[in-house]
Amino acid sequence: MKTFLARVHASIFRVGWPRDDRSALKAMVSSIVLHVHAPKVRPATLRFRATWAMGLASMVLLLMLTGTGVYLMFYYYPHPDVAFRSMKDLAFVVPFGKVTRNLHRWAAHGMVVTVTVHMLRVFLTAGYKAPREANWVAGVLLWVLTLALSFTGYLLPWDQLAYWAVTVGTNMIGSVPVGGDFLRELVLGDASVGEAALLRFYVLHCVFLPIAIGGIAAFHLFRVRRDGGLVTSEHAPPDPASVDPAPPTDAAQPKKREARLVNAWPHLVYREVVVALVVTAALAALSLWLDAPLEPEADRTRTPNPAKAPWYFLGVQELAHYSAFWGGVFVPAAMVVGLALLPYLDRAPVALGRTFPRERFRACILFCVMLAFMGVFTVVGTFFRGPGWAFMYWPY
Numbered sequence: 454m455k456t457f458l459a460r461v462h463a464s465i466f467r468v469g470w471p472r473d474d475r476s477a478l479k480a481m482v483s484s485i486v487l488h489v490h491a492p493k494v495r496p497a498t499l500r501f502r503a504t505w506a507m508g509l510a511s512m513v514l515l516l517m518l519t520g521t522g523v524y525l526m527f528y529y530y531p532h533p534d535v536a537f538r539s540m541k542d543l544a545f546v547v548p549f550g551k552v553t554r555n556l557h558r559w560a561a562h563g564m565v566v567t568v569t570v571h572m573l574r575v576f577l578t579a580g581y582k583a584p585r586e587a588n589w590v591a592g593v594l595l596w597v598l599t600l601a602l603s604f605t606g607y608l609l610p611w612d613q614l615a616y617w618a619v620t621v622g623t624n625m626i627g628s629v630p631v632g633g634d635f636l637r638e639l640v641l642g643d644a645s646v647g648e649a650a651l652l653r654f655y656v657l658h659c660v661f662l663p664i665a666i667g668g669i670a671a672f673h674l675f676r677v678r679r680d681g682g683l684v685t686s687e688h689a690p691p692d693p694a695s696v697d698p699a700p701p702t703d704a705a706q707p708k709k710r711e712a713r714l715v716n717a718w719p720h721l722v723y724r725e726v727v728v729a730l731v732v733t734a735a736l737a738a739l740s741l742w743l744d745a746p747l748e749p750e751a752d753r754t755r756t757p758n759p760a761k762a763p764w765y766f767l768g769v770q771e772l773a774h775y776s777a778f779w780g781g782v783f784v785p786a787a788m789v790v791g792l793a794l795l796p797y798l799d800r801a802p803v804a805l806g807r808t809f810p811r812e813r814f815r816a817c818i819l820f821c822v823m824l825a826f827m828g829v830f831t832v833v834g835t836f837f838r839g840p841g842w843a844f845m846y847w848p849y
């Protein structure tokens with residue numbers, strides 16, 4: 454039995470537990486998972502403050518969403534007559550149904566947060582500068598797809614919250630001056646949220662968007678490695694803090710640089726395992742403690758007042774309150790296009806890897822103000838808007 458298990462183990466893990474430098478490097482290059490990393494990394498990039506661990510946290514949450522999503526799919530029916538009942542079955546009949554739904558819901562909200570904070574980190578450390586422009590654009594796409602994935606999932610429980618949040622969200626699309634109604638109907642498959650919309654959202658949520666996100670995320674990680682990502686490359690530009698004041702120009706230089714690197718296995722991989730465990734534990738604790746909301750079944754004759762979009766679109770809903778087109782369409786679209794064009798407009802060379810460096814102080818402040826601006830509108834939309842979208846001085 455022991456030899457059989459040893460043979461199975463050896464067929465999966467071709468290189469044993471690394472005991473020295475050589476076997477650690479061999480493990481890195483011979484495993485497809487570990488090969489995502491460069492074999493050696495700079496010690497400075499191992500620190501939490503270099504990455505804030507948000508890229509990895511997003512990846513962990515994406516994997517968690519995939520795992521729990523597949524389980525939920527076995528019990529869910531995308532039809533208005535039965536969708537809500539599926540939710541009740543998950544809560545009361547399906548083994549581990551409730552906790553799986555909680556994990557899925559909180560991971561989806563968590564991922565919106567971690568991806569946004571990851572983008573902030575990349576901006577503050579100038580991680581979008583050459584040669585990472587394309588990877589930043591891939592990141593912007595991932596951000597948009599993450600929001601789309603979360604939004605399409607919102608409708609599936611088919612409760613009052615889902616129905617009206619999606620109605621409000623898709624009404625914003627309708628406010629595009631030219632072709633808005635056409636676009637809205639294209640998304641919903643009908644004039645209002647109904648059977649066609651539920652089926653479309655289900656297919657988008659379970660097939661199209663996960664494939665798109667998975668493909669782009671794989672490209673993203675490949676480019677992190679190829680572009681000399683902050684974390685994973687020995688080719689990354691030198692960390693300003695560790696550059697010699699007068700670097701030697703002779704043949705000894707590569708050796709000196711080599712000496713400053715450490716093996717990704719175990720130093721980086723262990724840290725990644727710790728982050729993955731912390732994220733998983735936090736999500737599990739939250740899911741055991743707090744249930745995902747489920748309101749009464751969707752009823753198109755009972756409009757809640759106020760009807761609110763999902764929280765991550767409440768900033769946009771608040772802006773749309775001032776002007777449906779400018780606030781609800783133009784500003785968000787301009788923000789996404791501006792973000793995508795950013796690395797092609799801001800070409801000033803800077804040292805990579807320092808957070809909030811003095812020479813980029815104004816750019817960093819501007820970016821933070823933009824995020825804070827959206828944050829404030831989101832808080833106002835979430836807590837300070839009551840019936841008729843009237844401003845409430847006390848949280849609603």
Ligand code: HEM
Nearest residue numbers: 504508509511512572575580588589592593595596682683
């Ligand atoms: C599904 C969402 C995402 C996942 C799973 C993901 C994952 C990662 C990981 C694991 C890294 C390397 C470690 C780190 O720097 O944290 C990374 C780096 C990077 N990410 Fe993302 N990311 C996502 C979304 C984004 C977004 C929204 C942006 C920006 C708009 C972005 C831009 C970048 C860039 C430019 C790098 C290289 C940064 C550098 O070298 O400093 N990513 N990403």
